[in-house]
Amino acid sequence: MVKDNMITVDGNTACATIAHKTSEVIAIYPITPSSSMGELADSLSAAGKTNLWGTVPLVAEMQAEGGAAGAVHGALQTGALTTTFTASQGLLLMIPNMYKIAGELTSTVFHVSARSLAAQALSIFGDHSDVTAARATGFAFLASCSVQEAQDFALISQAATLAARVPFVHFFDGFRTSSEVNKIESISDDVIRTMIDDDLVRAHRERGLNPDHPVVRGISQGPDIYFQARETVNPFYLKTPGIVQDAMDQFAKLTGRAYHLFDYVGAPDAERVIILMGSGAEVAHETVDYLVEQGEKVGIIKVRLFRPFSIEHFIAALPETVKVIAALDRTKEPGSAGEPLYQDVLTALAETGRTARVISGRYGLSSKEFTPAMVKGIFDEMQKDAPKNHFTVGIVDDVTNTSIAYDPEFNIEASDVVRALFYGLGSDGTVGANKNSIKIIGEETKLYAQGYFQYDAKKSGGVTISHLRFGPRPIRQTCLVTSASFLGVHQFVFFEKYDILASASKGATLLINSPYPVEDTWDKLPRQAQETIIKKQLKVFVIDAYDVAKNIGLGGRINTIMQTCFFALSGVLPKDEAIVEIKKAIKKSYGKRGENVVLMNFAAVDQALENLHEIEVPAEATSTIEMKPAVTPNAPEFVQEVTAKMIALKGDDLPVSAFPVDGTYPVGTTQYEKRSIALEIPVWEPDVCIQCGKCAMACPHAVIRLKVYDPEILEDAPEGFRSVAARGREFKGKMFTIQVSPEDCTGCGLCVETCPAKDRQDPSRKAINMTPQPPIRERESGFWNFFFNTIPDYNRAELNLKTVKDSQLLRPLFEFSGACGGCGETPYVRLLSQLFGDRAVIANATGCSSIYGGHMPTTPYTTNPEGRGPAWNNSLFEDNAEFGFGFRLTLDKQEQYARELLERFRAKLGNTLVDGLLNAPQIEEADYAAQRERVAQLRIRMAEETSPEALDLLSLADVLVRRSVWILGGDGWSYDIGYGGLDHVLAQGRNVNVLVLDTQVYSNTGGQMSKATPRGAVAKFAAAGRPLPKKDLGMIAMTYGNIYVAQIAMGANDTQTLRAFREAESYEGASLILAYSHCIAHGIPDMKFGFQQQKLAVESGAWTLYRYDPRLLAEGKNPLQLDSKEPRGDIREYMYNEIRFRTLLQSHPDRAEELLHLARQDAKARWNQYKQMAEMDYSWAAE
C-alpha cells in the first residue's frame, strides 16, 4: 500500500518547506550546501505560497551571513518568527549575533546543513566542524540523521524554541543529507498547526520592541552585575531538554514517528555502544541491526539534542550492560583533550558515577565515506583489550597512526535492494534523468528510493556519479554504492580513465553508451574492463545514445534514452509500466515547455528500446587497449604519486603521509592532466591569419598560444608543423606559429567567433576553425609538444606590450583550468598572469576563481622556464581585500627593511649597485630584467657574509624586484560580502590591484542575485527580474579621487583591456578593474558568443568602458576617459540574447516590458553621467 503522504525530496527541501511554513521573515545568504534552502523559501514566497497563518513570508537576501544574522536578530527583536539557512563559514559569521540572540532568550531556528570549515583547505562537503564551533553560543543544537528527520526536526525544533525561548540550531549533514534524495512521509498542515502553539507565537511577538510599551535591550553591564545576569538564563536551559522531548512526544502522537533526545538502537544487553550524531547514525543503525541479528551485543546511541546536553537523558538511554563506549565525532579540534561528543560522554559518566571504558574516534570529515564496514571495524576495535583511543576511521594515518583497520569487503546491502551507479558528464543530463527515475519510483510505486550525486572538481567536462538505491524498506544506507547491481556508463571514454567496474557486484548489469557499432564495442573496451566483465560475469548492454538523440532532434541530450534503458534492464518496475511512468514524467517535466519537447522525449523512449542490444561476452579478454595513465609520463613525482590517484578517483586511498602538512601544494599541475574533453578544437590556417593574437587573447583555458621564433628552430619540427613568416618589421626574418594544445582545449569556440580574419575566397573559412578532435589529436599533440618544449618564448623585454598581439607572445602562467568552457573570467586572469605573473602575489576571494584557481587535484597557476610565477592563496570569501592588503603591508615592510639594509651594506656592495637597486625605474619588462640582474649581483657579492643583517638582506633581496599584488574575486565578494573591506583597502592608498571578475551574479553557488545584477535580470532571489539598477562600484571608487578605476570588457575592446591592466599595475596606489565577465549563469545559448555579448553590452550602454587615472590630475587633465562610444542600438538586442533576461518575457511579460524600459533609462543615465564627468575641466589641477 503506497501511503498518500509519501514524497521524494532532498534534505534541504524537506527542511526548508517546514521552515517556510512556520516563519514570517527569512533572511539568508547563499552558501553551499545550504543555498537551495533559501532559494526554495524564496521561490515559495515568489509563488505566493503562504505560511501557517495564511500570509506569505518575506525573504530577504543579505550581503553576508553576518548581515543575515543581524537582520534575523532585528526581525526577532521586533517580534517576527524568523529563520535563516546557512553552513560552514556562514555559521561562523553568525556567531556574534547568536550569542546575542541566545542571551536575549529569543525563539528562532537556524537550519544548518553542516559543512567543513576552511582550514588547510576549503571544502564544501559535510562534517560537524561548523556546528560544533558554534556550540558555546547558547543555542540549542538538534541533529537530524536523515532526510525524513530533516523535515521532522525542522518542525520539532520550531515548536520547542517557542516553548523554551532558547534559540535552536537544527542541523543535518551537508550533502549526505542536504542533497540526498529520499522517499519520506510528508507532514500535513494539520500536524504543523497542532505542533505550533499560537499563544507562544503571540508571546514571542509581544516580546518584540514596541514604542507603545517600550523597553531597552542590548545594554552594557559592568563587573558588578554581568556575571549574575548571565546566570539568569539557567532555568530555561534546564527546562529545554524536557520541552524538546515533549515536542517529540506530541509529534509521535500525530505522525507515529517517535524520537528521543538520545535514541538507543541495538541489543538490550549491549556491551559495546557507539555514540554519534548526524547521517553516520543511519549507517550505524543498519549495521547494528545486522550485527545484533548475528548475535553481537552491540548498540548505538543517536544523539539528537546535542545542546543542551542532558546527562540525565543520555545515561537513561545507555544500556546498563555497556562496557565500552566509542564516542564518534565528525570534526577535529586539534590540540583538544578530545572532540566534543567524547568530552560530553566522559562528563556524563563521571558525573553520574557510571563506569565504562570510553574511547574517542573521528570519522567522515568533509563527507569522507562512513560505511557499515567502518562501523564493524569500530566495534571490532572496541573488543580489543587495549582499543585505540583518539582513533580515526576511514583513512590511513601512517604518520601518527591514529587510524584503525577494517575490512572493506564487509557488506550488508540486502539482496532485494537494487543498487545502481551511473557515470555521466555534468552536461549530459545523467543526474537529471536519475533524479527523475527516483521521483518515478518513489512516488508511483510502493518501493523506497534513495539518490546521491557526486560531482567533479572541474566545471567543464566533469564526471558525475549517481548512486541510486531502490528497495522494499526505507533506505538508511547513507553511504555510496560500492557493489552495484546495475552500472550505467554514459560516456565511453570513462573506461579508459577510471576503474569504474570495480564497483560492480557479481552478475551485475552493465549498460554502455557506446559511440561504436554494437559488434565493435567489445573490442573498444580496455583490457582491464574486459577482464572485470568476464570475472564478475556482468551482463553487457549497448546503445549508441548520442546517435539516437541526434536522429530525434535532441542534440546531445541522452538523458531520457539512458533512463529508459535503465528501466528496461534493471527490472525495478515491469517494463511496460515503467514506460508509461517515464512518459508521464516527461509530460509533467516538459509539458509546460511545449508539445514538441514532449514528443521528442517520447520518441527517445521508443527509440531507446529499439536500439538497445545485449552483447555476448567472450570467454577471454582480447583487447589491446590499455587504460590511460592519469597524468603524462613527464609529470614530477608528487604528481605521479599523489595527484594522479586523485584524478583516477582513488584519492580515498592516499594515506596521511602523502600530503603536505600545511596545505601548500606545487603549482603548474594542470599541464599533466590531459583531459581531452573537446569534441572539436580550433586549427590554425596560416594563409588566412593576420597574426592579431585575438584568438589567444580570448582563450579562457590558455590553450591557444602564439610564438615568434628563429627559422632554424624549424629544422627539428615534426612533419606538417604549421608556420609562416612573422608579420611586422620588428619580427623581420622570424617565423610565426599559432598552436593549440588539443588535449587541454574544452572546445568552447570563443576563439573562432573572435577571429576577425576570413578567407577572401571562402568567407566561411577563418584563420582558425573548429575541427573534430579525435582524428587530429595525435598529430596536434605532437605539434604542441614541439611548440611548447622546443620553441623558446620571445624575450619579454623586446615586446611592445601595448599591443594585443605582443601581449599574447607572453607565456600564460595560468593555464588549462577547470573553468567552464567559454568562461568569461579566465581570459582576464590569464592576461594578468602573462603581464605580471612572474612578479605577482594573488589573493583570491572564494568563488569560481578560487575553485578553478585552486581546486584539487590539479591547479592552473604555473611557472615560466625560470621557475617564477604567481604565488596564490585563497583566504575566505569576505576578507579578500584585507587579505591582499596584508600581502602589501608585508611587502612594503620587507622592501623598506631591505632598502635600509642595502644602505648598511653600501660600502660592501658599491654605490652603483646599491643606487641601482634602490632607484632604478621598474616600469617596463627591460627594467625588471635589469633589476633581477642587480639582485643576482647582490647575492653574489653577499654570498660569503654570515652576519644576521647580511642573512636578512639575502632573505629579503627578492622583494627588491617590484612585486605586483593582485586581489581577485567576483561581484559577490566585491559588491556584497567583501565590500566594506574592499572600500577600506582601496581608501588606504597602498599599491594593490583589485580585479573584479563581474559576472553580475553569484556564479559559483548557482546564480543568486548580487548587487551587481542588472535591472531586469532573472536570478535566484530575483525570480521576477531584479527591479533595481546595478550598483556602480566604479563610480563609488572614483569619488575618492586617488584610486585608479577602469571598467573593461575584453570582448568589446581588448586593447582597452590591456591598457587598463598595465595602467592599473603601474599606478603606485590602489587600482580597481571591473571586468565584464560573461558567464554560464547568463544563459547565453552558446558560450562561444560570450564576446559578442560583451560587445553588445558595450554598444547598447549596458556596460560603459572607461579608465579613471588619478595621475592625469597632475597634468591638469580630467582623470576620467571614456573608452566606449555613446550607446547606439536598443539595449533589448543585448538583453534578449540571454536567458536571464529572456525568461522574464515568459514569466512576467508586462514586468519585462517595464524593466526593459527602466534598463534603457539606466543606460542613458549612466552614459550621461559619465559623459558629463569626462567633460569637466581640470585645468585648475595643474596649478
Next chain:
Amino acid sequence: MVNLATTYLGISLRSPIVPSASPLTRDLDTILKMEDAGAGAVVLHSLFEEQIEREAHLLDEVIEDTKYRYAESVDFFPPLEEFRRDEEHYLELIREAKEALAIPVIASMNGFSAGSWTRYAKLFEEAGADAVELNIYYIPTNPAITGQLVEDLYVDILSAVKSQISIPVTVKLSPYFSAMANMAKRLEAAGADGLALFNRFYQPDIDVKALETRRRLALSTSEEIRLPLRWIALLYGRVNTSLALTTGVHTVEDVIKGVMAGADAVHVCSVLLKEGIGKIRELSSELAIWMEAKHYSRLDQMQGILSHKNTPNPEAFERANYVKLIGL
C-alpha cells in the same frame, strides 16, 4: 452615401481595407486604433511555426544544459514554473481582440510543414477567431525537392488545417509558382476560402566589407503592387475563393486598382508603418470621395471590372504585354 462594404471569406466587412499581419497587429491598443480608423477587419500578426515552442525549446535547452555541472551550482536559474509561451500569448490576443473589437479578427499562422503546429488553427477557432490566414513560406533549397512536391506541401498544410476547423481559411501565397492559376485551383479544391496574393519576404543582403550576409527590413513601395495586381486580375472569376491583394498598397489609387482587378479586400502594412494607423481613415475617406465622384455607390459595382476576364485589353495581363514592353 457610398457603401464600402465587401464580403471576404464569406464574412461581411464594412471596408475592403484590412491591415495585414505585421508587428503592428501584435498590440491590442494598436488594433483598436485600426478599428477606430475604419479598418474592415484585422489580420493579427503571424504565429510562426518556428516560434511555436521554439522559445520553450531555447529555454529548455539552456536551462537543462547548465544544470548539474558542479556540486555548488547544480542549477543557475530560479524555477520557471510559469512558461507563458508565445502561442498562449497569441491565443490570449485573439480572445482580447474578439472581446474588444466589432470588426472580424483573422488569426494568422506562418509555417512550412503539415506537422503538429497546424493544430493551432483549432485553438485559434476556439479562441474566437473569425477566420484563419495560412501564411505558407517555404524555400525549397534542396535540389531534390521538385515543384510538384512544393505544391503538394501547400495543399497538405491547407488540408491539415481545414480538417480541424470550420471557420474560413485563406492562404497567403508567394508568387513563386510556375503555374499559379493551377495552384490556386488546387488550393480551392483543397478547401481554401480565400487567397491572399502575394506575400512579401525579407530578402537577405550582403555586407561586402564584413563578408557576411545580413538580414535587412525594407518596406514596400507602390510600384510593387503590380505583381499581385496582375494575378488578382487573372484569377478573378476563375477561382471561387475570395481574393485579397497584398503588397504595395500605399494610396487610394492602389486600393481602387486592387478592387477593380477583383480583390475582395486589400491589405495594408508598409504604409501604416510609414505613416501611422491614421492612414486607414485617410484611405477610407478618399475611397468614398472617389467613388462618389465616379458615381459608384457600392464596392461591387467596380470590383473586377478591370480583371483579366472583364478588361477591354486582357492581353495586358498576358505574355503579349511583355513583347510590347520590350519593343519586339
